[in-house]
Amino acid sequence: MADEVASKEGGRLELVGVRRAFGAYNALNGIDLAVEPGEFIALLGPSGCGKSTALNCLAGLLDLTGGEIRLAGKRIDDLQPEARGFGMVFQSYALFPHLTVRKNVGFGLAMQGVTGAEANRRIEQALALVRLQGQEDKLPGQLSGGQQQRVAIARAVVIRPPLVLMDEPLSNLDAKLRLEMRAEIRGIHDQIGATTIYVTHDQDEALSLADRIVVMREGAIRQIGTPQDLYERPSHPDVAEFMGFRTRIPGKIVFLNGDRAVVEAGGTRLEAMPAGPLTAGDRVTVVIRPEDLVAEEGTDGIAATVDSIEYRGRAWFGLATGADGARLYFRADRPLARGHAISLKPVAERTLLFRDAA
């Protein structure tokens, strides 16, 4: 079974200085990326960051205005989409509404000239892969959203593409189905072994699915790394924000102490980890996750007043305002009244310092 559905060996995918402009607007500002065969890559970023543009450029649905795309050493960016042989799953599924499930899945095979028993066998396998047997003769309009999504995936992988492109495939599903399909998509990837590029704005999805994540902002790549890299060592404040470092306060380096730095911020002195080379006197942004900013008795932390607090199982999480007006997302081990004065202490090894642009 695994052999039958396995993808053709794709080879290394390379994007070199890929640019795309719409008139004066640069949607992609020179993207460089190399993807190993069989990798699962997530393009992560807020809407308008260029991630969908990048995917459409890979699919051939958009022309590049600069740079090259190579697959296994061969240039493919001048090929029409129909000549690339990639499988693509669209956000709206884009199933052919007038064709049955069988014919939708078989469409790519028919285009390749694969017909008859061979085509039927592969359609059956693809439908088995997405667990959709018995629905072959229905029209897409008769299926639920989740089933349509499965058809779209089967249609994309049945042609054994070297590269599978997925454009926010789960965004039209409800929360429960989204979690279910997330696990299935990873499972299908592991079975067929095709290189997969997955576009999403949801960091949970990216973290749980991808081998490596590419974080994009304003048409450029901010950081590439494994989920663990990104989660623990974001290299840019934008990436940190995406990874859940919600509190951002300005500060100034007092002195360096081994691999740690002492910083003056929020009206006190804190210890934190520099995310890059720093020297004493540098202006920095201090970023902290809510679970690492702890409300304590005492006065040696960041002085703040509680605005709101809610119980999220095990601990209370809240929002407080610092003396200088900063918004501080914190954790507490007991409920605190609104207006209560607190002292917030960050956990030094998980508090990051980014040097501000001059």
Added chain:
Amino acid sequence: MIRDQSLAARLWRFAVWAVVALFVVNLIGVIAAVLVNSFGTRWLGTWLPAAWTTRWYFSAWREFQLTPVLIVTFEIVFTVVVISGLVGVTSAYALARRDFPGKRLVVLAFLLPLLVPPLTYGIPLATLLYRIGLGGTFWGVVAANLVPAVPFVVLVMIPFIEQIDPRVEQAARVFGASTTSLFARILLPLLLPGMLAALLLVLVRTLAMFELTFLTAGPTSQTLVVALYYAVFASGVRAPQSIDAMAVVYMVTTLFWLVIALQFVNPTQIVARAKQRTADA
């Protein structure tokens, strides 16, 4: 969005745009010919008239008695707009909000007058109107023009009303609105944009409606377009420039309202809005 840059694809694209350009150039030529002729002194065997003048407009206004014709035209058109607005919107409201036995038949009765060409039903209708003494009168013309106008308003308004959440009306009821204040304060403001679009389109369509008015109008109940037809029909009698001056007057009156209507609707909707629903019926 998928750009095929092969030679065949480029040639095909070029051919398609060439046909569009050819059509638009000819269309503008047809309209411009009327315009140019109406301002020309003498135009025989040359690209443009010998000299320019506005005197044809004065003579056309006099010869074709355009003042009374325009007055009658607008009386007829506005009467049709008001009646079709009242009748059309109430019918559309009932059809959008209620499911009742025989509804499909009712919808069909509103669809058919838009599908059957006016001339086909105009002849028996005109015969009947003459038989009961309305033929050739103001009200005869209004009655005939209501046949396509009311269904048009109904079919434009049904989807418009359907997209207004009925819970808005229920909420108003809950807060104690009477039927009158429900209508005046809630429904009317919500319906206004759709009504404006529908009625402006009815206005333009009635101004340009030739067949029904032609079959039912008498000497004192002719609209501008029918007067224009008679002028072109008897073209030996008057100077062609004078006829074209009248055509320009007709064009300006119609386009004035068309431009206003286009502020509220997409050009595609002028043909498609009402017709597209027939695909589902």
Added chain:
Amino acid sequence: MAAAAQGVMRRPPLRKRLAARGLDGTTLLVLPGIALMLALFVYPFAYGFVDSITPREGPWFANYHTFFTDPFQYRTIAATLWLALPVTIINVVVAIPIAFRVRLMRRQRLLTTILVLPVTLGTVLVADGLLNFLGPQGWFNRTLMLAGILGAPLKLTNNYWGVFASLVITGFPFAFLLTLSYVTGIDPAVEQAAATLGARARQRFTRIFLPLLLPGLAVTFCLSFVQAFSVFPSAVLLGAPAGSTRVISIAAYQAAFEQYDHSLGAAIAIIMGLVQLVIVLAILGLRPLFYRGPVAGTKG
């Protein structure tokens, strides 16, 4: 059973029972509209039909007999079809590729606004303009002669071609705008999906777009045809109303309002409606073969 049992117990008041079937005060709002349609559309049609089978003299079918035995009359059907069918086919077939191009245009509005002009202005004005434009000294002939395509001006008015041109000028924008509204209703991602699956432009058109578009094209064809078939003012003004462009509407009009034989006029109008009906039913009869359903994509 259950309903009958309830009825035995206690029948709800009539008003409640009617309301349950959708008949209440709001439903009554439809009555003025229905009354108007019955009085001005349904009744005149019925009246016309009865009128047509009560001829001034002879048996009930005398009018129809007259029409189908007099070549001057029955040939109008062929003359009208000979105009309406080619024009409609050309208008619809040309509209398809253009609608596909215009769909991709970012600024469609200027073009659609220009094209809506002839639909709005109507055939009388277009006929007036074409008399000048297509005339022996008109811009059309002058341009062709300047380009060296013609030696002498073509005769394009007061014959078949004048009417043909007027039906293209008013009919093409109509067919185009209607087709455009159907084409833009198709989710562009569906085409992109076909492309990524290896379908070339021609295959995307024949396998995806055409099947999705056929029902809409059938409706467009019917509406365009019905309009062309009832051509009247331009056939009189631009054609040869006593000769090659004596279309059926002229025959009906002359019978009813020039010979004052309203009975014969009604009969011809009914024949005209029947011919339209036959063609429309023939086209719509093909529709069960087409896919019918949403084309805007399959989003749950």
